[in-house]
Amino acid sequence: MTSGAAYAAARADGRAALVGYLPAGFPSHDGCVAALTAMVKAGVDVVEVGLPYSDPVLDGPVIQAAAERALRGGTRTTDVLRTVEAVAATGAATVVMTYWNPILRYGVERFARDLAEAGGSGMITPDLIPEEAGEWVSAADAETLERIFLVAPSSTDDRIARTAGASRGWVYAASTMGVTGAREQTSAVAPALVARVRAVTDLPVGVGLGVSGGDQAAEVAAYADGVIVGSAFVRRLLDAGDEAAGVAAVAELAAELADGVRRHHP
Numbered sequence: 528m529t530s531g532a533a534y535a536a537a538r539a540d541g542r543a544a545l546v547g548y549l550p551a552g553f554p555s556h557d558g559c560v561a562a563l564t565a566m567v568k569a570g571v572d573v574v575e576v577g578l579p580y581s582d583p584v585l586d587g588p589v590i591q592a593a594a595e596r597a598l599r600g601g602t603r604t605t606d607v608l609r610t611v612e613a614v615a616a617t618g619a620a621t622v623v624m625t626y627w628n629p630i631l632r633y634g635v636e637r638f639a640r641d642l643a644e645a646g647g648s649g650m651i652t653p654d655l656i657p658e659e660a661g662e663w664v665s666a667a668d669a670e671t672l673e674r675i676f677l678v679a680p681s682s683t684d685d686r687i688a689r690t691a692g693a694s695r696g697w698v699y700a701a702s703t704m705g706v707t708g709a710r711e712q713t714s715a716v717a718p719a720l721v722a723r724v725r726a727v728t729d730l731p732v733g734v735g736l737g738v739s740g741g742d743q744a745a746e747v748a749a750y751a752d753g754v755i756v757g758s759a760f761v762r763r764l765l766d767a768g769d770e771a772a773g774v775a776a777v778a779e780l781a782a783e784l785a786d787g788v789r790r791h792h793p
Contacts, residue, residue: 548757552602570785615646649673744787
């Protein structure tokens, strides 16, 4: 299933989609696959498999710590693709979240081909703007992959239009200025950002950066097509005494978030 189809299925169910992120190789290869599989069973609709990177400029300390652990464990791009294959085999829509440099090093066309063969539906590229994405656009189109670009509260209307126009599948709306991380409150500017994106595209809009619990998920689900959660899942694994406890903890959080996106709103 593509992530766009997962968004459509959630909409048909009268709710927002739940998008869950973990970096590949954290807490280990098998531990990551087990955690992501448990998240899917508990209600995550779209899985983001992160490609651990040594210079994650947009990630906060929680995800940085997890990525460093994955890299120390020897996680490579091929391991990311193996993770995608394992998770996609569950039937869940699976995308890769990655900075651009590792894809350049791997080979853009090669990565697109291997991602498609692994069952991945597309890629989120936080540090790649559409004007510089020609090689990726061509490679993604050749393999019928989704291209998910980011917009932020600081984006101009023209930038939002360009970004949405270059996206396929859905648009990722970063709801706060700054790095990733769970927050006590979700962004007050996010609803306006979602409205600005919807003014220029019919693609679904997922909101990320900050959601850590069911109440916040319900709050975001009231105005967005998707609720994206990363740091809160990573934190559950970081805090767990062992991998089995971590898998149980992320499953518990996924169930809470899945309930949140299903709450009825007036």
